[in-house]
Each structure stands twice: as C-alpha cells, then as structure tokens.
Amino acid sequence: MIEAIPSDPFERLGLAPSFAWGAVADEAVERAYRAQSRRFHPDRHAGAGARERRLALEWTTALNEARRVLRDPLSRAEVLLASLDPTLAQHRPSMEFLEQVMERRQALADARARGALGTPGTQGSVEALALEVEREREQALRRFASAYEELRHGGGGAAASPALLQAREALCALRYHQRFLAEVETGALEALERGE
Numbered sequence: 047m048i049e050a051i052p053s054d055p056f057e058r059l060g061l062a063p064s065f066a067w068g069a070v071a072d073e074a075v076e077r078a079y080r081a082q083s084r085r086f087h088p089d090r091h092a093g094a095g096a097r098e099r100r101l102a103l104e105w106t107t108a109l110n111e112a113r114r115v116l117r118d119p120l121s122r123a124e125v126l127l128a129s130l131d132p133t134l135a136q137h138r139p140s141m142e143f144l145e146q147v148m149e150r151r152q153a154l155a156d157a158r159a160r161g162a163l164g165t166p167g168t169q170g171s172v173e174a175l176a177l178e179v180e181r182e183r184e185q186a187l188r189r190f191a192s193a194y195e196e197l198r199h200g201g202g203g204a205a206a207s208p209a210l211l212q213a214r215e216a217l218c219a220l221r222y223h224q225r226f227l228a229e230v231e232t233g234a235l236e237a238l239e240r241g242e
Contacts, residue, residue, distance in 0.1 A: 048086065048105065051101075051104060055116050056112075058082065058108055059078040059079055059116065060078055061074065061075070061116070065119075065122060065123060065126055065190060067122065067191075082105075086106055087102070087106065090102070120220045120221060123194075123216070127217055130198075131213075134217075143218060143219065150179070154175055154229070158172060182219065182223060183223035183224075183227070187216075189216040189219075190213055192212070193209045193213035194213055
C-alpha cells in the first residue's frame with residue numbers, strides 16, 4: 047500500500063532537515079532520490095489497482111520536485127526557514143541592503159552600457175560584478191547555515207531572535223544573488239547571440 051505524500055521535501059526523500067550544500071549534500075539527495083524512486087516507480091506498481099498506480103505516479107512527480115528543491119541552496123533555505131518561521135513572507139530587507147542592491151544594479155547597467163561585459167579582472171566589468179556577487183552569495187550561504195543551526199538547536203524561534211533575523215536577512219541576500227547572477231547570465235547569452 048502506498049502512503050500519502052508528505053508536503054515536506056526532506057520527508058519525501060527520507061532525509062533529516064539540513065542546510066548542508068555542495069557536492070556532499072547533492073550526493074546525499076541523489077542517493078535518497080534514487081532509493082525512493084525505486085520504491086515508488088510506476089513500473090513497480092503496474093499490476094496494482096488504479097488508486098495505487100495513480101499514487102505511484104504522484105509520488106514520482108513529488109520526488110522529482112523534492113530533488114529539485116533540495117539541490118538548490120536557495121530553495122532549500124526557503125523550505126527550512128518556512129518550517130521555522132510562519133511570518134517569513136512578511137519580512138522586508140533592511141534599507142542598507144536595498145541601497146546596496148540599487149547601487150549594484152546601477153553598476154551592472156553602467157558596465158553593460160560601456161560594453162564591459164566580460165573583461166577579466168577589469169574593475170566594474172559585468173564579470174567582476176558577477177564574481178563579487180558570487181563571493182557574497184557564498185557568505186550568505188554560510189550566514190544562513192550558521193543561523194539555521196542555531197535555530198535548529200534551540201537558539202530561538204521568537205520572531206525577534208538574532209538567529210532568525212540573521213536567517214531572514216541571509217535568505218533575502220540569497221534571493222537577490224540568484225536573480226542578479228541569472229540576469230548576468232541572460233545578458234551574456236544575449237550578447238553572444240548578438241555577436242559581441
């Protein structure tokens with residue numbers, strides 16, 4: 047008998063909630079995904095009743111989604127923080143962070159206008175900005191991991207706890223970094239298509 051699908055992606059894959067990221071975490075997600083996929087693969091339930099065949103197919107879809115979510119550090123962070131902080135959607139980034147975002151977006155627009163797309167090592171080039179954001183992304187990942195571990199081990203779940211505020215700010219930064227890097231990549235692809 048196939049059981050109902052849990053909403054939590056960690057639970058779907060049979061993993062303990064964790065914010066580990068990188069090759070080791072990806073490997074653990076892949077192992078768990080393959081194990082669960084074998085268990086729920088529709089071919090294994092081909093002779094079952096219509097309800098079980100439908101559930102097997104739903105499980106397969108849910109496992110694919112869980113794998114996608116847990117392999118992406120930003121999505122993983124969102125799932126973990128949402129489980130601890132029901133008010134997450136109401137969080138607004140600090141003014142200092144918003145000012146930094148505006149300055150960086152202006153620098154990106156200026157670099158593109160100058161045609162400084164990928165000049166390695168050139169201050170203010172799109173590539174230099176992307177490297178800077180990638181470094182900041184790694185720092186935000188570490189800040190989130192630290193705050194999440196503190197929250198997980200009882201370091202405060204109150205809406206104003208320092209660990210929760212740090213996790214919220216790191217998550218805002220991760221969202222921004224992902225959007226910025228995607229925009230840089232899209233711009234680079236468009237420049238290649240134009241022959242620049």
